Amino acid sequence: MIEVLVAASIITxxxxxxxxxxxxxxHVSRQSFHATQAVFLLEEGAENTRIARDNAWSNVVALxxxxxxxxxxxxxxxxxxxxxxxxxxxxxxxxSADDRTKLITVTVSWSEGGSTIAKTLKFFISDIFS
Amino acid sequence: MKxxxxxxxxxxxxxxQIESKALSGGYTILExxxxxxxxxxxxxxxxxxxxxxxxxxxxxxxxxELAQGGVIMERIAREIRQAENINSIGANxxxxxxxxxxDSEKTVEFxxxxxxxxxxxxxxxxxxxxxPNIAITGLAFTxxxxxxxxxxxxxxxxxxxxxxxxRVQNFYDTxxxxxxx
Numbered sequence: 001m002i003e004v005l006v007a008a009s010i011i012t013x014x015x016x017x018x019x020x021x022x023x024x025x026x027h028v029s030r031q032s033f034h035a036t037q038a039v040f041l042l043e044e045g046a047e048n049t050r051i052a053r054d055n056a057w058s059n060v061v062a063l064x065x066x067x068x069x070x071x072x073x074x075x076x077x078x079x080x081x082x083x084x085x086x087x088x089x090x091x092x093x094x095x096s097a098d099d100r101t102k103l104i105t106v107t108v109s110w111s112e113g114g115s116t117i118a119k120t121l122k123f124f125i126s127d128i129f130s
Numbered sequence: 131m132k133x134x135x136x137x138x139x140x141x142x143x144x145x146x147q148i149e150s151k152a153l154s155g156g157y158t159i160l161e162x163x164x165x166x167x168x169x170x171x172x173x174x175x176x177x178x179x180x181x182x183x184x185x186x187x188x189x190x191x192x193x194x195e196l197a198q199g200g201v202i203m204e205r206i207a208r209e210i211r212q213a214e215n216i217n218s219i220g221a222n223x224x225x226x227x228x229x230x231x232x233d234s235e236k237t238v239e240f241x242x243x244x245x246x247x248x249x250x251x252x253x254x255x256x257x258x259x260x261x262p263n264i265a266i267t268g269l270a271f272t273x274x275x276x277x278x279x280x281x282x283x284x285x286x287x288x289x290x291x292x293x294x295x296x297r298v299q300n301f302y303d304t305x306x307x308x309x310x311x
Contacts, residue, residue, distance in 0.1 A: 008172055015179040022186035029193035033299070036200040040303045043207070047281065047304045054278040054306070069302060129278060 031112050034071070035119065038108040041069060042121040045076050045106035049125060057127040060102055072110045078102040081124060090124065100127040188292070195263050195290040196299050202247060202259045203286055203301045209238050210282050214309035216273060224271045224282065228309070242269035263291045267298055279310035 052059035063078035081103050082095040090101070104125055109118035157165075213226035222242035230236045230252065239250035245265035246258040260266055268287035273280065286301040 005168070008168070012172060012175060015176055019179045019182050022183045026186050026189045026193075029190045033193045033197055036197055037299070037301060040200070040203055040207075040301050044283075044302055044304045047306050050306050051274060051276050051281050051304070054276040056277070070300060 027113055031117070034110055034112060034117070037070075038072060038110065038119045041072055041074055041108045042106050042119060045074055045108070046104070046121060046123060049076060049078075049104050049106070053125055053127070054129065057100070057130055060104075060125060060127075061099075063102070063104070072108050075105075075107045077105045077107075079105065100130070101125070192290045192293045195261070195292065196288060198261060198264050199286055199288045199299060199301050202288075203284065203303055205249075205259060206240055206284055206286075207303050207305045209240075210284075210305040211308050213238075213307050215307065216280055216282070219271050219273045219282070221271070222269055226307075240269070240271075242266060260288070264288055265291055274304070276306075279307055281306040 049060060049063065052063065060078055063076055066073065066075045068074075079102065081098045081101040082091050082093070083089060083098045083101075084091050084095045090098075102125055104123055106121045107118055108120075109116055111117075209226060209228065210224075213228045215227040217225035217227045217237055219225070223239070225237050225239045228236060228238055236252040237250075238252075239248075240259075241248040241250060245260075245267070247260055247266050247269055249256045249259050266286070266288055268285065270285040272283040274283060281304055283304045284302070287298050288301075289296050289298045
């Protein structure tokens with residue numbers, strides 16, 4: 001009978017492990033799906049910034065917005081860009097501020113299983129129409 | 131047989147052996163109760179695990195199907211991005227002026243015919259963008275006119291036909307027409 005008990009215990013442990021994997025798979029699938037939705041929201045944030053730029057550069061200069069779309073929260077923030085005085089390359093520090101270029105940071109965050117997940121898209125946008 | 135054994139062993143030794151066998155080979159009612167309880171619990175656990183795993187598999191496949199919404203949205207976004215102009219736009223229908231191979235002018239159309247999205251290329255119905263296990267509950271287009279061009283906001287709502295709860299999921303995107311610059 002001891003053998004049966006040991007075998008039953010091993011099978012139980014295996015089933016419990018499989019159950020945990022199954023639970024985790026739901027979590028991963030849901031998270032992956034939400035990430036797919038978030039990618040389009042990020043893209044939309046970038047395109048909205050482009051639309052704002054196309055209408056007037058002044059719309060982009062002080063861009064700092066936040067909105068809620070379903071379970072997602074999207075923020076769009078514009079920050080200053082500096083360029084090297086001689087090479088005119090964008091630099092992280094030093095150089096001179098380029099008023100006709102901005103660094104746009106789009107962040108989409110949502111709550112998933114008790115923790116907050118955030119996806120970020122960063123890109124530079126220039127005033128090409130003034 | 132008994133006679134044979136009796137001849138080989140003394141009576142006292144035989145009685146002792148029978149008594150010992152009875153003690154070691156049988157089960158008490160307490161043992162039986164314990165084993166029944168153990169196997170009942172074990173069976174419940176196994177059945178619960180099987181139900182749980184079946185649900186998990188179904189849920190995972192539903193999310194896999196819903197992810198097709200991303201593919202549909204990507205196709206719509208790509209066509210809008212490379213379009214030159216909007217030919218016509220309705221709440222559920224979008225026709226774009228675009229270019230085909232060797233720069234020939236043509237139109238592409240996304241038409242919501244519940245529960246499907248039809249894709250029309252140069253006036254021909256190419257087929258549905260969604261697979262049969264995905265139902266489209268809404269496809270809305272909104273035109274945005276900027277100082278320098280045009281953009282289209284798209285909202286796509288879908289659910290899986292395998293989902294008994296019919297949970298609707300939305301995809302949002304806005305795309306600027308690059309050909310319009």
